Amino acid sequence: MTQALWSQKGESFSHNNACKEFGLEVDEIIEAIKAGKIQYKVNYVHGNPYYKLLRKEVISFVKELRGENYFKKLEIEFKIKTINKVINSCKRKIKANEKE
Numbered sequence: 676m677t678q679a680l681w682s683q684k685g686e687s688f689s690h691n692n693a694c695k696e697f698g699l700e701v702d703e704i705i706e707a708i709k710a711g712k713i714q715y716k717v718n719y720v721h722g723n724p725y726y727k728l729l730r731k732e733v734i735s736f737v738k739e740l741r742g743e744n745y746f747k748k749l750e751i752e753f754k755i756k757t758i759n760k761v762i763n764s765c766k767r768k769i770k771a772n773e774k775e
Contacts, residue, residue: 680729681716688733690715690726697737698749704728707736 680686688696690704704726707713713736716727737745 680731681727685730687727687729689718690728693728693733697733699733699737699740703740704733712736712739 690701693699693704694701704713708715708726713732714729717724718727719725734746
């Protein structure tokens with residue numbers, strides 16, 4: 676089962692993307708790998724190594740580490756950022772129309 680997950684699109688990602696997406700530190704990921712909570716594979720891009728992780732395992736690790744409500748918080752923050760982008764875009768359009 677896990678062999679299939681490694682090759683499916685969206686089921687695995689790099690440790691750098693895990694850090695960005697879930698607000699983790701590299702040290703936290705390495706500790707989880709050492710503890711056996713997260714499976715990994717070492718891949719190379721242009722000679723530089725990175726850890727390839729399973730998304731499902733990283734999500735369960737984040738829930739264990741930060742709690743169930745952490746994902747709700749991330750979702751709300753994402754919605755707020757999106758709304759602020761729309762508001763700022765509208766403000767720029769209004770200023771441009773006022774200059775005309």
